[in-house]
Structures are given as structure tokens and as C-alpha cells.
Amino acid sequence: MVDIALHARPQPVSAKALAARHALPPRHLEAVLQALVHHGLLKGLRGPHGGYELARERRRISAGDIARAVLGPDAVAEPGLPGNDVAGLVVAPLVAEAAAAYLAALDAVTVEDLCGRAEAARVTGPAAAPRAGPDFTI
Secondary structure, X not given: OHHHHHHOOOOOEOHHHHHHHHOOOHHXXXXXXXXXXXXXXXXXXXXXXXXEEEOOOHHHOEHHHHHHHHHOHHHHOOOOOOOOOHHHHHHHHHHHHHHHXXXXXXXXXXXXXXXXXXXXXXXXXXXXXXXXOOOOOO
């Protein structure tokens, strides 16, 4: 999301360019990108100059939004009714509490914040983000 926020102007960022920049398998990345589109965080644009761009302003997307979209409902769901054992009475509530704290911390950080950190660390620019040519993959 930060890469897309930093590089989606003037053209959307292609999945191929993202995969190459971050040494990610394209098939895995495409599933993540589609989850982000499904949750309204990215817009997918088709065509020879297609790719992905943010669906909302950077300041209106939190890291928690991204985590929820990528991790899915199982990772952030409330635990079921506790059993009458250590796992149900002790471990499950602890895991639920930790998950809630994790997401609350991520909700406090926006893509805008992360872009600022990336720019301050100088991990942006032509050397850090080569642009790929047209991608005709459908």
C-alpha cells in the first residue's frame, strides 16, 4: 500500500512492478491486491497502462484497515464461546485481547504516516522504485 501510495502518479502501479520491486511471487501478490480491492482500499485499473491506485486518500486508510483486509475475518474474529479448559478460559481470551491491542495500534497509523516515514528514510525515488514498462497481462 505504501509503495502504491508513493508511486501511483501519474500512472497506476502494475502488479508486475510491485512484485519485482519487493521480490514477491506475483501469484501471491495478486491475491493480496485483490483482497485490498475487495475491501475498498485499492482500485484496480485494467488495460495496457493499468495497475493499482489507492481508492481513498492516504490519510483515510489505516494500517489496521490493511491488516483486516489481508488477514481476513478469521484472524480478527472474536473467539468462540470458551470451553471449560485452559485453552478456552485462559489462552483464547488472552489471544483476543492481544489481537484487539494489535489492531488498535495499527488503526492509529495511516498510510500517510507510513509514506512520511518512507520519505524520511529516503526509500523512495527512481533508484528505489524503477518503473516497469507497459504490462499487457490480463
